[in-house]
Amino acid sequence: MKLGRKIALSGLAVALAAGAAARLKDQPATTPVTINELSAIALARTTPDASSQGSALPLIVSDSGPEEALTRILAEIEGNRLSNALQLTENLLRQHPNYRLAHLIKGDLLLARKQAINTFGALTDAPADKVADLRAEAIARLAAYREKPPADFVPRYLLQMQPDQRFAIVVDTKRSRLYLYENDLKNGGQPRFVADYYVTQGKLGAEKLVEGDKKTPVGVYHVTANLPRQKLADLYGSGAFPLNYPNEWDKRQGRGGSGIWLHGTPSDTFARPPRASDGCVVLTNQDLDVVAKNLQVGLTPVIISNSVEWLSLDDWARERSELNKSIDAWRTDWESRDTERYLTHYSKRFKAGEHDFAEFSAQKKQVNAGKEWIKLKIDNVSVFRNPGKDEVVVVTFDQDYRSNNLNNQMKKRQYWLREGNQWKIIYEGSA
Amino acid sequence: MTSISLLQPRFQKLKTLRAMAIGLAIGFAIPALADNLPEVQRLIKQGQYPQALEKIDAYLSSRPKDAQGRFLKGLIYTEMNKPADAIAVFTKLSEDYPELPEPYNNLAVLYAQQKQYDKARTALEMAIRTHPSYAIAYENLGDVYAKLASQAYDKALQLDNANSTTQNKLALIRDLITTSSKGNVKPQPAPVAAIAPVAAVAAKPAVAAAPSATIVTSTPGAASASPASKPTAVATAPAPAAAVATPTPAAAPTAAGSDDVVKAMNAWADAWSRKDMRAYLGAYANDFDTPKGMSRKAWEQEREQRIAGKGGNISVSFDTPQVTINGDKATAKFRQHYKATGLSSSTTKTLIFVRAGSKWLIKEENAR
Numbered sequence: 001m002k003l004g005r006k007i008a009l010s011g012l013a014v015a016l017a018a019g020a021a022a023r024l025k026d027q028p029a030t031t032p033v034t035i036n037e038l039s040a041i042a043l044a045r046t047t048p049d050a051s052s053q054g055s056a057l058p059l060i061v062s063d064s065g066p067e068e069a070l071t072r073i074l075a076e077i078e079g080n081r082l083s084n085a086l087q088l089t090e091n092l093l094r095q096h097p098n099y100r101l102a103h104l105i106k107g108d109l110l111l112a113r114k115q116a117i118n119t120f121g122a123l124t125d126a127p128a129d130k131v132a133d134l135r136a137e138a139i140a141r142l143a144a145y146r147e148k149p150p151a152d153f154v155p156r157y158l159l160q161m162q163p164d165q166r167f168a169i170v171v172d173t174k175r176s177r178l179y180l181y182e183n184d185l186k187n188g189g190q191p192r193f194v195a196d197y198y199v200t201q202g203k204l205g206a207e208k209l210v211e212g213d214k215k216t217p218v219g220v221y222h223v224t225a226n227l228p229r230q231k232l233a234d235l236y237g238s239g240a241f242p243l244n245y246p247n248e249w250d251k252r253q254g255r256g257g258s259g260i261w262l263h264g265t266p267s268d269t270f271a272r273p274p275r276a277s278d279g280c281v282v283l284t285n286q287d288l289d290v291v292a293k294n295l296q297v298g299l300t301p302v303i304i305s306n307s308v309e310w311l312s313l314d315d316w317a318r319e320r321s322e323l324n325k326s327i328d329a330w331r332t333d334w335e336s337r338d339t340e341r342y343l344t345h346y347s348k349r350f351k352a353g354e355h356d357f358a359e360f361s362a363q364k365k366q367v368n369a370g371k372e373w374i375k376l377k378i379d380n381v382s383v384f385r386n387p388g389k390d391e392v393v394v395v396t397f398d399q400d401y402r403s404n405n406l407n408n409q410m411k412k413r414q415y416w417l418r419e420g421n422q423w424k425i426i427y428e429g430s431a
Numbered sequence: 432m433t434s435i436s437l438l439q440p441r442f443q444k445l446k447t448l449r450a451m452a453i454g455l456a457i458g459f460a461i462p463a464l465a466d467n468l469p470e471v472q473r474l475i476k477q478g479q480y481p482q483a484l485e486k487i488d489a490y491l492s493s494r495p496k497d498a499q500g501r502f503l504k505g506l507i508y509t510e511m512n513k514p515a516d517a518i519a520v521f522t523k524l525s526e527d528y529p530e531l532p533e534p535y536n537n538l539a540v541l542y543a544q545q546k547q548y549d550k551a552r553t554a555l556e557m558a559i560r561t562h563p564s565y566a567i568a569y570e571n572l573g574d575v576y577a578k579l580a581s582q583a584y585d586k587a588l589q590l591d592n593a594n595s596t597t598q599n600k601l602a603l604i605r606d607l608i609t610t611s612s613k614g615n616v617k618p619q620p621a622p623v624a625a626i627a628p629v630a631a632v633a634a635k636p637a638v639a640a641a642p643s644a645t646i647v648t649s650t651p652g653a654a655s656a657s658p659a660s661k662p663t664a665v666a667t668a669p670a671p672a673a674a675v676a677t678p679t680p681a682a683a684p685t686a687a688g689s690d691d692v693v694k695a696m697n698a699w700a701d702a703w704s705r706k707d708m709r710a711y712l713g714a715y716a717n718d719f720d721t722p723k724g725m726s727r728k729a730w731e732q733e734r735e736q737r738i739a740g741k742g743g744n745i746s747v748s749f750d751t752p753q754v755t756i757n758g759d760k761a762t763a764k765f766r767q768h769y770k771a772t773g774l775s776s777s778t779t780k781t782l783i784f785v786r787a788g789s790k791w792l793i794k795e796e797n798a799r
Contacts, residue, residue: 100587107583113576123584130588 065198065287066092066099067145070138073105085109099270101134133273140176140274141198149179149193149310156309157220158191159320159393160383161301167294168301169262171199171281172308173206173216176274178283179308180291190313197291200272200282206306208245208279211257216279217245220384220394221302223262223295237264238285239292243302248427249386249394249415252351262302264288305387323383323393326416326423331376339368347417347424375402391418396431471503480511498528502607505537509603514541525557530777532562533604539571540601548578551601562766563779571601689754692761692784695791699782700747700767706739716785716792743772749780759786760794767798 069092076085086109092102108122120138121131149155155170161183168191170179178199184192201216202208208217221243229238240263246255257279264285265272271284281304283291294300311319330345343361350357368374377400386392393416401408413431416423467490474483484507491500501524508517518541525534535558542551552575558568584590695714702710712731721730738745752765761784769776783795 098586100589102587103583104587107580107587110576110580110583114573114580115577121584121588123581123588126584127588127590134587 065141065284066096066102067141067198069095070101070105070141071145074142077109082109082112096270098268101137101271104131104134133276136274137176137198137271144175144177144196144198148196151193152313153310154191154193154313154316155179155181155303155305156311156316156319157303157305157385157387158301159316159323159385160381161189161191162380162382162396163189164296164380165299165301165382166296167194169291169295169303170308171201171216171302171304172306173201173218173304174307176201178281178287178291180294190316194294195290197283197287198271200274200276200280202277202279203275205275206304208257208260209255212278213257214278216277216281216304217243217250217255217257217260218304218306218387219245219247219250220386221245221247221260221304223297223300223302226292226295226297227261229264232263234266236261237266237282238288239264241292241295241297248413248429249392252427262288262291301382301384303384303387309387319385320383323395323416323423324381327378327381327383327395330425331378335374335376337368337371337374339365342368345425347419347426349417350424350426352427352429370405372404376400377402386415392416392426393423468499468503471507475503475507475510478510480507483507484511496527498524498531499607502533505534506603506605509537509541514545517541525554529557530561531607532558532565532568533607535561536565536568536571536602536604539568539575540603543571543575543578543601546578546582548575548582551575552579564764567602567604574601689752689756689761689763691789692754692756692763692791693752695784695793696749696752696763696765696782699793700749703738703747704745706745708735708739711738714793716787716794719793720795722796741771744770746770760784761786761791 069088073085073088073092076082076088086106089102089106089109093099093106096102104121108117108120111117111122120135157170158168158181161168163183163185165183167183168181170181171177172179176199178197180194180196181191182194184190203214206216206218208215223241224244225242227236227240227242229236232240240261243260243262245260246257259280261280263280263282265282265288272282276282281302326345330342333342333345336342339361343364346357346360348357350360352360355363378397379400381395381397384394386394395414395416397412399408399410399412401410411431413429414425415427417426418424467486471483471486471490474480474486484504487500487504487507491497491504494500501520505517505520505524508514508520518538521534521538521541525531525538528534535554539551539554539558542548542554552572555568555572555575559565559572562568698710699714701707702714712734717727719727719730721727725733746769748768750766750768752763754764755762763782763784765780765782767778767780769778778798781795781797782793783797784791785794786792
């Protein structure tokens with residue numbers, strides 16, 4: 001009997017682990033590296049000297065979430081220390097009384113005292129979809145706990161934050177994870193990993209296209225408002241931060257829908273399944289409260305990706321300087337009043353508002369003809385790579401334009417597209 | 432010290448009770464004072480709870496601490512569907528007699544009825560802690576675990592509890608004094624008396640403490656399927672104290688073939704209580720495994736010193752043993768109650784007997 005239980009329950013742990021492995025295998029090998037490969041790399045690197053752990057960029061790991069407890073519970077189950085596992089689960093439930101996943105594990109552990117069980121969610125006639133949701137959450141959380149982003153790799157998207165952007169958010173929808181990065185100004189604006197959190201995405205996944213498709217958009221956004229709890233329905237939990245979906249690029253791609261928010265969790269549950277929202281990115285209330293402290297309305301970038309690409313700091317620095325060079329070349333060529341040279345920075349597919357490239361270049365030629373001098377200063381530049389297979393970066397800055405007959409200050413946003421080996425502007429407008 | 436002096440009269444009462452139960456089982460005339468309890472039990476059986484409550488209150492008015500009486504009162508409240516009152520009675524009882532598993536078990540039953548499964552679990556775990564081989568408590572605990580699991584699943588999967596119609600009731604224990612025969616066997620025929628109110632109240636195995644009691648409490652399986660005794664901790668019998676013989680009530684026989692073993696146990700406990708060293712030491716086989724490998728002589732001296740050499744009364748009794756006979760070897764597992772000046776203890780004990788002619792002699796003595 002005892003043996004039977006042990007086997008059955010380690011079956012539970014194995015089922016979870018196998019699910020996690022299968023899931024990782026499912027992931028296509030995206031361009032640079034996937035995170036689990038990265039962990040392996042990091043591990044291989046750090047094995048010889050553990051001292052690198054305490055190097056310049058220490059990992060600050062968020063262990064406020066239940067991932068550590070879940071990991072320990074599973075380890076106890078695998079070690080056939082079911083009483084310990086139950087005790088840890090009950091501790092977890094004391095901390096989060098509405099934690100459904102913990103209730104399910106508790107149910108399994110208690111049922112195992114009465115009879116042999118052989119699956120996760122061993123209740124007879126358990127609703128399969130709900131068990132599957134909780135299993136998916138367990139797998140996502142355990143995998144995330146096992147595979148933290150290594151300290152010397154950064155998300156490819158965070159090429160440059162403007163100085164007053166203190167934090168940036170990167171969401172990986174495949175991993176159900178939100179990563180919080182700090183703009184480490186002392187280190188030349190390197191993104192510094194702060195913490196990561198479990199998130200829920202749209203019921204039907206990512207890459208939102210149209211209103212009502214129950215998908216989470218992929219792209220570079222920022223929070224546009226801070227809606228306090230008092231003004232919200234219970235569904236949104238402890239707060240909500242609307243995003244600027246659809247952005248200029250989305251509109252240009254014909255993407256529709258609206259009301260994509262970052263928000264909390266309703267009061268009847270601690271967490272929601274990995275895929276459950278209508279497209280919003282959902283955090284647990286306690287996580288949202290922590291993240292909210294770091295959010296600046298109108299400033300904090302929120303970059304949502306299918307599967308985050310990671311760059312070594314060297315590669316990251318190279319991409320960043322390449323783009324900065326392109327941006328500076330565009331600026332100086334504008335100052336030179338050589339319109340032909342200036343226009344080489346624009347894609348033939350350029351479009352801004354109603355104007356296509358031909359109209360835009362005709363207008364520029366006409367305007368530049370009346371200029372005796374142009375002085376162009378750009379400040380507070382941010383450069384974020386747009387997730388996806390198209391090589392697009394979003395550049396935002398304060399533009400100070402001075403000339404003999406016109407001065408103008410504005411906040412401008414440009415989308416640059418890589419064509420061949422050159423970055424070209426495909427959209428620009430005020431931000 | 433005060434607590435000990437308080438304990439003594441309590442113990443006396445328990446014994447009185449047992450004596451009454453003997454009278455009941457054998458059908459002797461019942462002393463006027465004591466006839467209240469069987470009368471109460473009869474009233475319970477007939478479903479006349481208000482009358483039973485009246486009687487038991489009268490009974491308890493002169494013996495407010497009496498465990499058996501309070502236990503019955505708890506049962507009456509339970510039957511009258513007054514769970515709060517019943518819980519109060521059993522809670523107090525478990526506080527006053529923490530060594531008794533039955534009040535914990537019944538508390539658990541009441542909590543479970545109110546779907547307070549966490550409390551039920553705690554109570555049952557206490558019952559098992561006080562009495563590690565208590566089948567009914569184990570079975571109940573299994574059911575409580577299943578209930579807790581079901582509750583957890585409801586919360587995990589937001590079920591509307593539709594599947595809880597298969598609620599199986601936990602077993603209420605209707606007898607106070609634990610018999611170890613309930614221990615390792617499933618409550619089949621006989622112990623069912625403890626579950627089903629139909630079973631004859633007058634012949635309760637648990638209160639039957641005389642060899643002549645008619646009810647056999649162990650199941651057929653008990654004789655063959657008893658777990659191996661653990662030869663680890665060798666008995667150092669509850670030591671100090673000395674004499675004044677109080678004949679102890681003996682336990683009921685457990686199975687047909689084991690009468691002689693129980694008889695030997697009675698003689699042994701009796702001799703111990705009477706401080707009759709010759710009879711006491713005579714209960715042990717010549718090749719008795721002395722504790723810690725000490726010499727037979729040293730052991731005998733030690734026993735002499737600890738039994739005959741102490742002042743005050745010694746009383747040794749035991750609950751109905753679970754006896755397994757295998758050829759010329761017999762194993763008796765039981766709960767031993769030892770009482771002497773300044774010390775009282777209840778321990779689970781295993782005696783291994785060897786047959787010597789027509790007698791059974793103790794070969795090993797293990798306490799846990």
